[in-house]
Amino acid sequence: MSNLLKENLKKQEKDGLSSNAGLNLSNLVFYNSGNATSTLSTTSTTIANAVVNSTSTSNISYSNSDTISDIRGINERLIRNKSNLSNSSSSKYTQSNKIFDNFSLDNLISPVENSDIEYTSDFGNEDNLMKIYNSSIYDYDEDNMSPYNLRKKYGNEDLTSSNWVKHRKHFFILSSAGKPIYSRYGDESKLSSLMGVIQAIISFYDVDNDEICCINTSTHKIVFLLKTPLYLVCVSQTNETEEQLKLQLIYLYNQILFSLTSVQLTKIFHDRVNFDLRNLLSGTEIYMDELSRKFSIDASFLLKAIRSFRIKNELRNSIGELLNTYRPKNILYGILTYNDKLINIIKPKKQNVHPLDIHLIINMISSTSFRSVESWSPICLPKYNSRGFLYAYVCYLNNYKLSDTEDSNSNTNTNLSSESPISPDSSKIMKTDVCLTLLSPDKNAFFELSNCKKKIEMIFNKNDILKNLSKIINKAELDIADFGIPHLRHVIYKSTKYLQFIETKRLPPYDEPSSYRRLLRSYKFLESKIHGYKKNLKFCYMLGKNELSLLWVRDDFELYASFSPFISKTIAYNDLLLIEKWFKKQDNLFITTSQVF
Amino acid sequence: MSGKNLLKAIILGDSGVGKTSLMNQYVNKKFSNQYKATIGADFLTKEVMVDDKLITIQIWDTAGQERFQSLGVAFYRGADCCMLVYDVNNMKSFETLDNWRDEFLVQASPKHPESFPFIVLGNKIDLEESKRQISQKRAMAWCQSKGNIPYFETSAKEAINVEQAFQQIARNALMQEADVPEFNFPPSVSLDAEQKQDQGDCNC
Numbered sequence: 001m002s003n004l005l006k007e008n009l010k011k012q013e014k015d016g017l018s019s020n021a022g023l024n025l026s027n028l029v030f031y032n033s034g035n036a037t038s039t040l041s042t043t044s045t046t047i048a049n050a051v052v053n054s055t056s057t058s059n060i061s062y063s064n065s066d067t068i069s070d071i072r073g074i075n076e077r078l079i080r081n082k083s084n085l086s087n088s089s090s091s092k093y094t095q096s097n098k099i100f101d102n103f104s105l106d107n108l109i110s111p112v113e114n115s116d117i118e119y120t121s122d123f124g125n126e127d128n129l130m131k132i133y134n135s136s137i138y139d140y141d142e143d144n145m146s147p148y149n150l151r152k153k154y155g156n157e158d159l160t161s162s163n164w165v166k167h168r169k170h171f172f173i174l175s176s177a178g179k180p181i182y183s184r185y186g187d188e189s190k191l192s193s194l195m196g197v198i199q200a201i202i203s204f205y206d207v208d209n210d211e212i213c214c215i216n217t218s219t220h221k222i223v224f225l226l227k228t229p230l231y232l233v234c235v236s237q238t239n240e241t242e243e244q245l246k247l248q249l250i251y252l253y254n255q256i257l258f259s260l261t262s263v264q265l266t267k268i269f270h271d272r273v274n275f276d277l278r279n280l281l282s283g284t285e286i287y288m289d290e291l292s293r294k295f296s297i298d299a300s301f302l303l304k305a306i307r308s309f310r311i312k313n314e315l316r317n318s319i320g321e322l323l324n325t326y327r328p329k330n331i332l333y334g335i336l337t338y339n340d341k342l343i344n345i346i347k348p349k350k351q352n353v354h355p356l357d358i359h360l361i362i363n364m365i366s367s368t369s370f371r372s373v374e375s376w377s378p379i380c381l382p383k384y385n386s387r388g389f390l391y392a393y394v395c396y397l398n399n400y401k402l403s404d405t406e407d408s409n410s411n412t413n414t415n416l417s418s419e420s421p422i423s424p425d426s427s428k429i430m431k432t433d434v435c436l437t438l439l440s441p442d443k444n445a446f447f448e449l450s451n452c453k454k455k456i457e458m459i460f461n462k463n464d465i466l467k468n469l470s471k472i473i474n475k476a477e478l479d480i481a482d483f484g485i486p487h488l489r490h491v492i493y494k495s496t497k498y499l500q501f502i503e504t505k506r507l508p509p510y511d512e513p514s515s516y517r518r519l520l521r522s523y524k525f526l527e528s529k530i531h532g533y534k535k536n537l538k539f540c541y542m543l544g545k546n547e548l549s550l551l552w553v554r555d556d557f558e559l560y561a562s563f564s565p566f567i568s569k570t571i572a573y574n575d576l577l578l579i580e581k582w583f584k585k586q587d588n589l590f591i592t593t594s595q596v597f
Numbered sequence: 598m599s600g601k602n603l604l605k606a607i608i609l610g611d612s613g614v615g616k617t618s619l620m621n622q623y624v625n626k627k628f629s630n631q632y633k634a635t636i637g638a639d640f641l642t643k644e645v646m647v648d649d650k651l652i653t654i655q656i657w658d659t660a661g662q663e664r665f666q667s668l669g670v671a672f673y674r675g676a677d678c679c680m681l682v683y684d685v686n687n688m689k690s691f692e693t694l695d696n697w698r699d700e701f702l703v704q705a706s707p708k709h710p711e712s713f714p715f716i717v718l719g720n721k722i723d724l725e726e727s728k729r730q731i732s733q734k735r736a737m738a739w740c741q742s743k744g745n746i747p748y749f750e751t752s753a754k755e756a757i758n759v760e761q762a763f764q765q766i767a768r769n770a771l772m773q774e775a776d777v778p779e780f781n782f783p784p785s786v787s788l789d790a791e792q793k794q795d796q797g798d799c800n801c
Contacts, residue, residue, distance in 0.1 A: 178655070190653075192653060193641055200640075200668070200672070203670075263784075271708075276602065388786035388787075390786050443785060
């Protein structure tokens with residue numbers, strides 16, 4: 001491994017790079033922030049055949065003539081595709097598999113002046129993506145495995161395991177001393193040599209007061225997030241952009257703050273820079289494992305929004321009112337969720353809710369087995385206040401089944417219920433998937449909150465709230481059929497105002513995790529195009545072998561949709577307008593007026 | 598301290614005294630007569646049992662050449678122990694031990710420099726006695742004067758004392774580890790305090 005470092009350090013010797021641990025480091029692209037001039041001189045003398053991109057200026061220097069011709073090729077293709085939109089499944093454009101590598105360069109789409117730019121990208125890159133998929137033997141079965149089993153399966157891998165390098169996305173967390181803290185795959189102590197190498201690479205730039213951001217190779221992207229005393233690194237072959245991967249690292253960093261608070265983290269390493277943080281974080285790896293997994297299969301992290309539970313406004317409001325009426329005196333938030341969806345939230349008048357905090361809370365609830373117990377744990381919400389702890393009371397609510405005779409009721413109950421009756425005596429008590437979370441600043445408030453939960457549970461049952469919820473559980477998810485568009489396959493609608501989103505049920509082919517990952521990847525690609533583009537880009541679409549995916553962005557919403565790949569762009573466009581109109585008419589999608597106190 | 602244990606060990610000394618060979622002998626049980634200068638640093642990991650505890654030693658084998666010294670701060674940061682290596686047949690490499698030790702203490706700035714776990718290794722004792730320039734007595738006197746640093750005479754080539762030296766330094770480092778700072782539980786959040794409003798809050 002140290003060859004990698006050595007080569008970096010060979011400022012004067014440009015005799016090429018060796019490949020290590022499966023990372024092919026030929027044809028490197030370095031992105032650096034900070035001092036632009038020193039960056040350029042440093043990296044361009046370090047790496048042969050490098051494309052250097054400094055984020056602080058718009059200077060881009062090409063030292064590789066192949067790259068320039070690639071870019072020209074893509075420009076031509078874009079223009080040609082624009083004039084020949086219906087026939088985009090062209091196999092003659094063989095350079096398309098490099099499209100992702102070079103797309104980040106600014107001048108790529110500039111020849112197209114229209115503000116509502118549409119472009120296709122034929123799936124040469126899909127082939128590339130599939131190639132990457134097939135080379136990774138592990139990815140498919142991950143979706144059905146519990147985090148515990150995943151760790152058991154991959155936990156003993158190290159640098160020498162042939163399978164270890166094949167994982168599509170690695171996450172590493174180390175201390176600024178180079179000591180391992182977390183690795184998504186493998187035993188982090190066995191990877192401590194690698195952590196040393198990472199620390200050395202970062203230090204190499206640090207000496208010049210520079211900061212390394214990203215290394216691009218032809219197959220991998222290595223993204224760094226430096227939050228001294230912690231360094232976070234992602235090594236990915238998923239074709240996600242640097243920004244998207246950086247956001248994922250930020251989530252992992254916030255997950256650590258979630259368990260420790262920034263005060264404690266700073267103090268520990270201030271007192272002892274050689275501290276082994278793993279001992280303090282033990283037990284929380286599961287949260288990081290789950291986050292790492294969800295980045296690829298949960299749209300919340302792409303949209304930076306909260307997944308909302310679809311429910312009639314009337315019912316949502318009465319739930320909010322009841323929660324507010326019976327809430328404990330001293331709390332920050334009261335949160336009611338159904339699985340990973342937010343039903344309602346109560347909060348202080350002046351206090352807003354940040355989606356990132358909610359994501360971390362929902363990740364905590366869904367990662368652990370809170371189901372049968374009342375749980376009480378100190379947590380820190382980094383966006384609310386990263387300096388102190390709150391205490392989270394988490395408990396699933398019970399449904400007292402009052403009438404066993406109602407057939408329809410018991411049918412729907414089986415949907416809602418996750419467990420059989422907890423004991424023969426209390427056969428009328430059903431555990432539900434509705435979960436109540438109360439956050440208090442008082443570490444002694446457990447019994448108060450527990451009593452409060454009992455009251456809320458009782459009043460919910462009295463008002464048939466849980467019964468009503470169970471009745472609509474089937475309707476809570478958007479159904480594609482509601483839109484009456486036969487070739488429509490999947491829709492995500494995000495309200496930019498409320499930072500909430502709703503997604504249609506995953507019908508075939510998206511009930512297959514691998515297909516759904518592919519769909520999310522296409523959405524991620526569209527998102528990076530829209531938000532990475534300087535001008536006011538509103539529409540973006542991408543035609544692949546498997547689907548035609550579109551993204552339409554307006555000031556107040558973002559609409560992602562996927563259609564059959566056999567329909568024309570014009571039809572899809574018109575359908576998109578219909579879908580948007582449909583959404584505008586709904587009043588049951590989001591929490592629009594939450595209860596405040 | 599219970600749970601996981603990882604020690605960061607730094608190997609320092611002039612170029613050519615056998616730092617990489619010692620590490621290689623210890624981790625891979627291999628020795629090569631060919632000299633290949635280390636550039637920057639090499640990293641190796643070794644798991645070892647010390648007093649019934651499983652310890653992972655993360656070994657940072659640094660370059661002896663002066664042109665890599667600018668990376669010192671970064672490399673020495675957070676080290677748990679440090680091995681100073683010299684060649685018993687090379688007077689200069691012994692004389693520079695002082696510099697290496699001082700440099701390390703300045704750059705790593707450990708909390709208790711006087712009790713920081715160092716160890717001194719006089720390497721290449723397999724060569725013929727006539728070539729030897731520093732006597733054991735002289736080396737031990739130096740170690741004594743620097744606060745009783747443990748001293749080992751080693752041969753990476755013949756695997757003499759290598760295992761023992763690493764065992765010793767791991768044990769010494771663990772004794773430092775025992776001195777764990779107290780963790781104050783951070784204060785709870787006060788709900789009344791004005792919170793700074795981040796961008797991107799949910800308006801629900």
